[in-house]
Amino acid sequence: MDIVVFDNVTKIFGKSKVIKALDNASFRIPSKVVAGLLGPNGSGKTTSFKLIMGFLKPNSGKISVFGKDPWIDEYSVRRRIGYLPEKPVYPYVSVYKFLKHIGKMQGVDIREVERIIRLVGLEEYKFFNIRGLSRGYLQRLGLAQALIGDPELLLLDEPTANLDPLSRKQILDLIKDLKKELGITIIIATHILPELQEVADYVVYINKGRIIEAGKLEDLTHKYFVHTYYYVETSDPRKLASRIIMEEYVRGIEVRDNGLLIKINSAYKEDLLNILTSSELSVYVKNIKHVTTELGELYEKLSRAS
Numbered sequence: 001m002d003i004v005v006f007d008n009v010t011k012i013f014g015k016s017k018v019i020k021a022l023d024n025a026s027f028r029i030p031s032k033v034v035a036g037l038l039g040p041n042g043s044g045k046t047t048s049f050k051l052i053m054g055f056l057k058p059n060s061g062k063i064s065v066f067g068k069d070p071w072i073d074e075y076s077v078r079r080r081i082g083y084l085p086e087k088p089v090y091p092y093v094s095v096y097k098f099l100k101h102i103g104k105m106q107g108v109d110i111r112e113v114e115r116i117i118r119l120v121g122l123e124e125y126k127f128f129n130i131r132g133l134s135r136g137y138l139q140r141l142g143l144a145q146a147l148i149g150d151p152e153l154l155l156l157d158e159p160t161a162n163l164d165p166l167s168r169k170q171i172l173d174l175i176k177d178l179k180k181e182l183g184i185t186i187i188i189a190t191h192i193l194p195e196l197q198e199v200a201d202y203v204v205y206i207n208k209g210r211i212i213e214a215g216k217l218e219d220l221t222h223k224y225f226v227h228t229y230y231y232v233e234t235s236d237p238r239k240l241a242s243r244i245i246m247e248e249y250v251r252g253i254e255v256r257d258n259g260l261l262i263k264i265n266s267a268y269k270e271d272l273l274n275i276l277t278s279s280e281l282s283v284y285v286k287n288i289k290h291v292t293t294e295l296g297e298l299y300e301k302l303s304r305a306s
């Protein structure tokens with residue numbers, strides 16, 4: 001089932017100067033995926049979240065969340081969503097007091113609140129005043145707040161904005177854990193595509209309020225001929241290189257230490273892996289590592305397509 005469906009949705013702001021934040025936008029988010037809502041600044045990501053939450057009413061078109069219209073059934077829809085806003089506002093109390101309060105409002109047992117504090121790694125800061133939290137820990141607090149009440153859908157608006165690389169990685173790892181542990185639907189709004197690489201399996205690309213592409217991340221990388229890299233450890237890199245170079249989807253080979261860095265058209269991953277694991281291969285392959293997909297390249301191609 002699709003959890004979120006936008007059907008020709010238009011949202012207009014302003015009277016004298018009209019801004020179409022969403023322009024006939026149609027997309028759907030299937031259940032239990034981690035989806036990236038991807039697009040440059042001002043493309044309509046936050047507006048889409050506010051429409052999903054029922055904070056805004058579309059000018060035209062139809063929105064369905066859990067099969068309901070969020071503008072009409074706002075409370076029953078919101079109850080099932082955990083929302084990390086782009087610019088959260090917190091009271092200046094302790095982390096614990098704040099989260100206990102959220103728990104109380106949601107009718108959640110205090111043990112559940114404690115569990116979420118552990119889950120997001122805020123135990124040490126439990127009795128800290130929120131005012132004293134660093135940005136990375138504020139984001140964790142935002143995630144904790146969103147997770148209380150057992151949501152079926154998580155909306156995370158720029159969850160890694162303004163974080164240093166380490167905190168960014170920690171937050172992304174945390175989202176990855178949530179995906180594994182909770183098996184819920186997560187939508188992450190971001191303008192940074194590589195961030196989605198490890199967590200997302202579905203992407204909606206939006207630009208100037210229009211949906212340019214929506215689908216499985218893998219299908220999009222295929223469609224746009226995005227490249228991907230494998231690092232292969234082997235007993236004889238040169239010999240392996242001479243075998244692999246014959247394949248037309250191979251875009252580059254480099255001998256590095258005891259292995260080969262192979263750049264291929266990502267649509268042909270399976271073909272490469274079949275060769276590398278074939279019993280007829282005359283060199284010993286110790287290890288195969290998928291290094292990266294050039295998501296920056298996908299982003300560039302999507303921006304050009306729009």
Ligand SMILES: Nc1ncnc2c1ncn2[C@@H]1O[C@H](COP(=O)(O)OP(=O)(O)OP(=O)(O)O)[C@@H](O)[C@H]1O
Pocket residue numbers: 013014019020021039040041042043044045046047048086191
């Ligand atoms: N309340 C509002 N009043 C007027 N214009 C608005 C309002 N909210 C959003 N907009 C405009 O709608 C457009 C889409 O904004 P939105 O916040 O959804 O973009 P976004 O993709 O979240 O951008 P960012 O990456 O900068 O967060 C922008 O042009 C923005 O200025």
Ligand SMILES: [Mg+2]
Pocket residue numbers: 045046047086157
């Ligand atoms: Mg935004």
